[in-house]
Amino acid sequence: MNRHFLVRRTFARVALRLSRWRTAGTVPPRGVLVGAPHTSNWDWVLTLLLAWDSSVQIRLLVKKEFFRGPLGPLLRSTGAVSLDRENPGATIRELIADAATDESFLLGIAAEGTRSRSDHWKSGFHRIARQTGLPITLAYVDAPSRTVGWGPTFAPTDDLVADMDRVRAFYADKRGIRPELATEPRLREETRGVE
Template identity: 25%
Template sequence: IGGIPVDRRSSQGAVEQMAEVFNRREEFLLAIVPEGTRKEIRTIRTGFWHIAKAARVSIICWYLDNANKRARWLGEITPGENLGDDLALIRNMYERAGYRFPLDLKTPDKGDDNK
């Protein structure tokens, strides 16, 4: 386990920095903690999708099932051309597993570049 520093002051954004790390290494796993665990959010952040698309890697969906005290693997997707369609697939995976999204949580509008 280790960490990769991200220079947010750099002209190269965090998405590009993480994609470059994927491209430089033969093996690399990146775990991104979900938003909304410490403060309320209204829109799903999409940086994870942009990183996976730029690095040409899959998104692995899993979550901690606190009721049953296990980590659950839900599946994986390869980012396609449409962010909104991919977010709908991901949301469906979580809903089928029993995760309930807050009622007012929105996905970004199609074409939104919310990183």
């Protein structure tokens, strides 16, 4: 392990201990990470601590507005990737190309797309996983147990509803920091039958 990861891992373990949070699960070698429930800005901090505790770098998709001002350099240094929600194609194409050559590619996506309650999740995580052939890992924050962790990993299929049933079953007992803001894991495409 290089010094950079050792320093981050040590910091993460101290921070988690002091805040009385713990990590759980096994980090996947590569894949598309779905982070949920996403109800607070603390989710980003906890996800970083999870990654650093596991000595991995996650490329977290973050809306471009957060990169303005002094927060931009901090976000870039932690692996965040700027996403223009109005025109995400260029960023996604670049990430898909990286996934083809990077043996430790981990892309983190908050599928809820917002910290506020919404009607649907965004389907990009499933589409990117299918386009790249990467598995999906369900990462989570569970405030009642003060746990941030790596959940199950599975290969996405052509059966979107079955895949989302699996996602819903996993997140059914997970509660975010502000549970009243959580969005049920449901994609708009499930009712249309297309992705």
